[in-house]
Amino acid sequence: MNLAFVESPVQLLNVLEWVHTEGGDDPAATTVVVLPPVDPMSRGQLRRMAELARDEGITVRWQEARGESGAPLKALRALAGLVRRADHIVIGDPFSRYVQLLLTLVRAERLTVVDDGTATMEFVAQLARGERLTRWHRKGRGGPRELVLAPVTATARRRFTPTARHAVEVFTAMPVEPPEGITVTANAFIWTRARFGPPTIGRGADLVGTSLVETGVVDPVPYQEAVASLARTHGATRYFAHRRESAEKLHALEAATGLEIVRPDLPLELIARRGPIGHTVVSFPSTVVHTLPLALAGTGVNVAVCDIAPGWLRTTASPRAQGFLSGVTETARGVQRLTSTAHA
16 A cells, blocks of 8 residues: 655645556555645645545545644554555655654655655755755754654654665656665656646736745845836736735735736646646746646746845845755756846
């Protein structure tokens, strides 16, 4: 049995891609456990993605593990037997402390990490460098909670290290250079292209939002100014919001730019493939500058990426932020590069 754990809509999309690409001839052999976050936008997209997964014959189990007091421990007890019986574990977020806790129960000899977007690039790079697993936008070494969970993280890291009896695979659309022994399988969004589209393409452009303001990386003022400038330059009329963008920020963007704010009910790869979509899609450095050219292959849609200028970063941003974001842009294939200085 293949047992997958997902915590975001994109992770569930990439489990579907993995099942379609190499999960075997029987989708029913895969069970997906959804560990939903608390924010309504993510939960709504996850429920839609769960419906699509069930339509493909995959078993989906919705397991609350956050929010209420005692929920994490209750979920761990409920899932323990399922984890121990699995032959193949598939996870979407190797940085998730809860998933790392579940990995301490794993007996399976096969482990696959499917894309969680650009975080996959940092995950593989940290494995290759022998570093502890830390999200790129986090600053410092963490507090008491990190110290308590350090043994769990160390055990999870050993699970991500292949041995003669333990195989590790990364299923990704990102450009990665894994350590020796880890198998990399390309995610070409075959399922997405077969299931949706081709889209109707409009004359204008669409902008793609980012949660870099919400994660404390980018200052909101230059971000709003850049969005307004990009909209004018490219004739954009719509702004596809990231699921983590705050309502306050989006209201301010709408008032300042006149853009139509769209809250997608599915990951953008599916929204774009389903259409209608602009002839140009403009994004800041994010997962979609790697995935949209694959999902929209053959449609003629142009994907463009605008760099993040150093002056846009908050003083609280991680020292790694600028380098990581530049790497996301520089390694994207089949996209148009836009300079941030033109939109400062």
